[in-house]
Amino acid sequence: MPAEETLSLDAVSVLLIWTAIAIYALAFIAYALDLARRSAMAVDAKGVPEYATQRELVGVGTRLGSGAPARGTGSVDTAQPAATPRRPRQMWARVGTALTVLAFLFHLGATITRGIAAERVPWSNMYEFSMTGTLLIVAVYLVVLFRYDLRFLGTFITGLIVILLAGVLLGGLYTEVVPLMDPLKSVWLVIHVFVASLGTAFFALAFALSVVQLMQARRERRAVEASESSEAKPSPRFLRTLPTADTLESLAYRFAIVGFIFWTFTLIAGSIWAQDAWGRYWGFDTKEVWTFVIWVLYAGYIHARATRGWRGTRSAWLAIIGFAAVMFNFTIVNMFFKGLHAYSGLS
């Protein structure tokens, strides 16, 4: 393996990833402008009663709405005012998405060149998991956009990606291409780590939706209070253009259960691998503990949604805590906790 060629290919990868970061940052700005426009729009439409016209999101609404009827809400409600003819108001969201797609292509290029340079799957140390994991988050987001208009999450997604990628590169986590350590030479590296990253991507979306759900629920509560008393506390105005808290919740739930299934698989695949590599399928190694904790937290979230008094705000908090644990597992546990999973590539 000629060393110089490897180096240059990896250098190309780093260049691509920085380009991707820059474009994601631009996408973040575009999405932020979109939220600002939405706020302005919500002000323009202030005369219109909030729930009066709901056809606008029908494309989304028909799909979102039917999630809940069994529970008797049956709502397709979004707070979005009618504005069908005024297309330009979505311009910034579109620019944001276009930029995200462009950044994604660079990001994909960076990941693939890294894989070619390393002559193996590009998710074998912390630098590489970060690259592939964030790539999957964007990929899942973009694929989901075909079905649901979740562009209001654009700032969150692009912001998260910029912070993670730039954080990894600037935080000195960049690792040169080195051969795999023996325990990693396994098909389970390909499967287990990839599926875990995929699960993380779904958890990320569920997290973002739950955050917006909490904000929306607070706004809805205040709207009710305001109609009862004259004093209204302000909430971010763009929320008026987003789906209702109920709709957001059932969407968040849908992403969380997909994530949960991937996570369950990760847990099983990891145990099979541990049986081969370490001679036992489960040993409460630190990383195993955290993977288990996350699994139980999301099982709790799924239960909470089915428990009286827990649906809504409380279960949303569990989705948020669950994702916080995922991030903790990925960053702090990888870098600072002692254990067998010492594959971050850092010394």
Add this chain to the structure above:
Amino acid sequence: MSNSLSDPLRPSDHADGAADVSAPRLGPVEWLRWAWRQVTSMRTALVLLLLLAIAAIPGSLVPQRSADPNGVTQYYTDQPDLAPILDGLSLFDVYTSPWFSAIYLLLFLSLIGCVIPRAKHHAKALMSRPPRTPVRLSRLADYEKHSVEASEGTDASAQASDAVDLAAKQLRRAGYRVERDDSRGSWSVSAERGYLRETGNLVFHIALVGVLIAVGFGGGFAYTAQRVVVEGTTFVNTLTDYSSFNPGRFVDGTTLAPYAVTLDEFQVSYQGFGTNAVGQAGDFAAVITTREPDGQTTEDAIRVNHPVDLAGDKLYLLGNGYAPTIVVRDAEGVVRYRESQPFLPQDTNMTSLGVVKVADGFAEQLGMIGFFYPTQDVLTSGAYTSTFPDLINPVLTLNVFQGDLGINDGTPRSVYTLDVGEMTQLTGGSTGVDSIELRPGETADLPNGLGTVTFEDESATIASEAPVKRFASLQVHRDPSAVWVLVFAVLALLGLLTALFVPRRRVWVKAAVRESEDGPLIDLEYAGLARGEDPALRAAVTQVADRHLAAFDHPVVDALEPGDTGSGDRRDAPTPDVN
């Protein structure tokens, strides 16, 4: 909708359930029943799940005896005051601690108490018939209505009945359980599907119990043994040949299959100079010959990720290192000690530490503490170090001690440590005598004319033709329950997939005859009701209607009636296959 038999049974505080029932009355039986209902409630399950998550965390913060016994010892050294307190709280054994066990046992008690009645109820539901058609279908959220012209000639009522026959046939083919529900002037079919959803949920929860039993009970039949083998030597699968043996509760260690394993060669490769990972070791392989009780011998290699199967046991490679062959002779030249002694690696370049104990043959016992450097170099401070893990410039240094090894009273001592409390140092340190320094094949005099020590060159005796032997540390593991854990885990996963993705829904198709100016019309109503999370319900109702209208093949004379939210956008609605 009111609950019917075919609805799954849920704890009373399930979000879909009716409001909470009564508080307990005073009788002991009622009170017990009430307590049991609390234990098996959704809220209890939830709280226990969250407690379980929280209780698992300390085990990742504090070293655990099971995973990291040395870490615990270290903790006692570093925090002598804190450690006993933590130990009192079982924080070094979190996962076997009383409080952790209490949480998961309660959780599983709740689980079993919850699942048994649900399973019984579900078994009955599987044999029940779908509920009757509601009177006013249009009240349902997912509803559409179409009118078609009745053909001339035949009785319109007969055509309406045919329409429902057709719908019933189509629904049955799509996997629904169907029930005709005709009354005077109206014909309808009531259909339900997705019983698998509840089946999946039950399979999931029961499989979790299976995992727990397989781990907790099946683990009692497992054992783990460890052993260090030097190249060219053999060990037998018996208790006495192991340095450590951890049996499960139901294993006494007397029935091990007496096979023998010889380490022929230990192979390893290192990244060379000029690469990004100089010295990184890999491709470890313990090349072995195994001899089974029936005398059959086999050659094999144990690699990381590739354990060797032998008589139902699995042999794993845990570690490796150098085992320099050291020979000690007395002043007469008689061999008093000859051993390939495993030296424990201290760093990635395999600077290794080992101990020599010569118990007999000298006036006083001899002990030596040795450092082995596979590629010796000198630091600016003058200290030796190894700069590469392979045997490029192998050097062994020895510090000699004389006195009492402390092994005569029968107390077991580690072969890796030397207790110098009762000994005097003869070389190195502050003695003013240089440490003994040897390369393979070299011999040096022991101080005070005691005799000589030789670092044997083994290149002629071992397969790798290297001057120094290597050792492998092996683990023998037998766990007949592991496969059951896997089976239950996979069942849980399959149950989960079905429970979360099989939609549970009811669909009704209703036909009625209506006279109009242009002749008789047949009003066809289609409605669906989700039982639980079902994002695709609307698409399913649309698809049922589309297929039915197409197959029924009567001219549609729809005029969108105000309020029919269902049909307005039906052409745009996504229609995933709902079968």
